Structures are given as C-alpha cells and as structure tokens.
Amino acid sequence: MASISSFGIAFVLGLILGCSSAEDKLFNVQSYGAKADGMTDNSKAFLSTWKDACQWSGTAKFLIPSGEYLVYAANFIGPCSGSITFQIQGVVKAPTDPSLFCNSTWISFQYVNGLEIEGGGTLDGQGASAWPYFDTSKNSNCPALPITLKLDSIKNAAVHDIHSINSKSFHYGVFMCNNVTFSHVNLTAPGDSPNTDGIHMSVSTNIQVLDSNIGTGDDCISMINGSQSINISGITCGPGHGISIGSLGKIQNEVVTDVHVKNCTLIATQNGARIKTWAPSESGSATSINFEDIFMDNVRNPIIIDQHYCSSPPCSSQASSVQIKDVTFNNIRGTSSSMAAVTLNCSASFPCQGINLSEINLVYNGAGGPAVSSCDNAHGTATGMELPPSCLKSSLDS
Numbered sequence: 001m002a003s004i005s006s007f008g009i010a011f012v013l014g015l016i017l018g019c020s021s022a023e024d025k026l027f028n029v030q031s032y033g034a035k036a037d038g039m040t041d042n043s044k045a046f047l048s049t050w051k052d053a054c055q056w057s058g059t060a061k062f063l064i065p066s067g068e069y070l071v072y073a074a075n076f077i078g079p080c081s082g083s084i085t086f087q088i089q090g091v092v093k094a095p096t097d098p099s100l101f102c103n104s105t106w107i108s109f110q111y112v113n114g115l116e117i118e119g120g121g122t123l124d125g126q127g128a129s130a131w132p133y134f135d136t137s138k139n140s141n142c143p144a145l146p147i148t149l150k151l152d153s154i155k156n157a158a159v160h161d162i163h164s165i166n167s168k169s170f171h172y173g174v175f176m177c178n179n180v181t182f183s184h185v186n187l188t189a190p191g192d193s194p195n196t197d198g199i200h201m202s203v204s205t206n207i208q209v210l211d212s213n214i215g216t217g218d219d220c221i222s223m224i225n226g227s228q229s230i231n232i233s234g235i236t237c238g239p240g241h242g243i244s245i246g247s248l249g250k251i252q253n254e255v256v257t258d259v260h261v262k263n264c265t266l267i268a269t270q271n272g273a274r275i276k277t278w279a280p281s282e283s284g285s286a287t288s289i290n291f292e293d294i295f296m297d298n299v300r301n302p303i304i305i306d307q308h309y310c311s312s313p314p315c316s317s318q319a320s321s322v323q324i325k326d327v328t329f330n331n332i333r334g335t336s337s338s339m340a341a342v343t344l345n346c347s348a349s350f351p352c353q354g355i356n357l358s359e360i361n362l363v364y365n366g367a368g369g370p371a372v373s374s375c376d377n378a379h380g381t382a383t384g385m386e387l388p389p390s391c392l393k394s395s396l397d398s
Contacts, residue, residue: 036067249281355380
C-alpha cells in the first residue's frame, strides 16, 4: 500500500512539474535571429519572437538581452493566449533614416490583456535626427513624428523600470487603455526638443503614473479627451511644460474627469499644474481635478488655468466653450520664476466654477515685487495660507 501511495505522490508531482514547465516559457529575440550590433534591422526577428510568445498559452517572457538592437518599427498585436512579460535588458534603438520618420509610432502594443514591460533597459528614439522635421511647413508629408512606445487598447498592464531617451515625439502614448500602471520609469529628452511629451493619454481609464522621473521638451504628463480616473503621484518633472490637462475643445464633447495629482516636484518647468482649453472651442468639460502636495522649484506658471490657449498666432479673442469645474489646488508651495504665480484665466462664456485654493505658498524669486494672482471669470473659495492673495470670486453672482 505504501509503494502505491509513493507512486501516486510521484505521479502527481510529475504532473505539477510538467504543468509548471508548460506555463512559463522564455522567448529570446536572439534565438530568432536578432543581432545586438546596433546596425542590423531587427524588426522581423522581434515580430517573429512576438508571434510565438503571443501564441503561448502560459506565461511568456519576451527577452531582449543586453546589447544594442536597431529596430525600424514593430507593432506587437494581440490578443494573446496568455500573459506576456516584455523584458528589455539591452538598448533598443530607433532608425535615423528620414524616410522612416512618417510612421506615427515606433513601437506599439495593441489588443493585449495582461502585459508587463520591464527589465531596466532603454528605448532610444534617437530624436535629434528627427526634430528638425517637426516643422510640417518644411515636411508636409509627415504630419507627426513617431511616438516611442504606444499602448493601444491594452488592459491590465504594468510598465516599470524602463528608460526612454530622446524620443522623436511622445515618449509614451496611451490610447483606449484600462488599468495600466507606470512606475519607476525615466523619460528624458532636451528641454528644447519639440512635442516630446513624457506620457500622453487619451480615451483611457484607471491609469496610474507613480514614482518616476520625467524631463523633456513638452508636457511631462498630458491628459486629453477621455482621460478618466487618473492617479499621478511621486513624479519629478523638469525640464518640460508641467503636468497638463488639455488642450481640450478642439472637437465636440471632449471630457476629462477624476484626476488626482499628488506628491510631485516640478523643477524649472514652464508650467506647474495646468489646465488648458482652446478658444474658441467646441463644448467639453474638465471636472473633479485635484492637485495636492506639489513642490514648485523656479516654475514659470506654478498654477495656471488657461482657457485662451493658442499654440501659434494669429489667435482668436473668442471665448472657450469648455466648462472647468470642481478643481482643487491644495498645499502647493515653492518658488515662481514669474510674478504671476497663480493664473486663472477662465472663459467669459463658461466661467470656472468650484475652484478651491487651499494652503498656497508660492514666492516670486525675481526682482520687482511679491508674487501676485491673476483671475478672469474664476469662481470658488480660498482657505488657509494665501500667498499670493487669492483673486477668486466667491460666486457666479459676485
């Protein structure tokens, strides 16, 4: 009887071990012909690796070992049979050939449920080769330069411990995604590099950006139409244009709601906590927005609502039709490089409502006087420390 029991136990253990080995499998791009020489286009090798990894029914690990890998473009498409860890240990480099700049995305993931991107490696967009082409008046056939990494229709994903340098356009783009967390990512490009937003999101819900360093030539984080239930915390931003909602109002019914930005540091950025809308604009709204516990170090516009945003002249004097409502700025402190440390430039047609300023302590670090607030059509309340003094109107009737 004992021998039968021992056989049974061994049989069960064998099944468990067999199942375990079937569940986890490594897919190394070098096994599919990828060359870490920094010169060979590895697009086909990467896509072949993905095809097999995506079809694996267990947990697949897509591995890019140490070394330099040139990749012209790669679109990793699901749905996949199981979850996938995309591990970047090496440096993946974008092309510098101008004929390849018209692709809207360099590396993208689509229709994947259960994705992890990690590994400590680097995505090098080699943007200096492309930034002169950002001027569409000189290159009308190229409406936009490639995004380094785009997540499109992704669910239940984590991106962490990855570096992105010198993106040609946005470092990361997030579109139609749900439940995605970015953490411990480092995104860098020169402060004068055009349109190099750090993380740009739209039509996405339950997105978290945590404990990361972003220094680039445009918004560190930008949220446009359809961004909902967004949590941003522990970000160091600079250089760049700050943490921004908008621009909103270019198309009908653009909405951003339920955004929480907390415990961030902005260093020498053009803007700090910003909401911007076009004028004139289509209808839309930005509601339930919270900026809290944010330190500003030599920021030009630490707190700014700009409902007359215009990226290039000539600019219209017509009012925006985007409603901004229920926005809180709490415990915002530090230094402003401009005298107007608080600017609430709201729409005459749709005045800002429910603006709450609480514990504001912003000091102008230049000559010529203390920091001031500037308000137009801004209604709400101010509590606690008010430095500079608030200029909010208490109600729409006042």
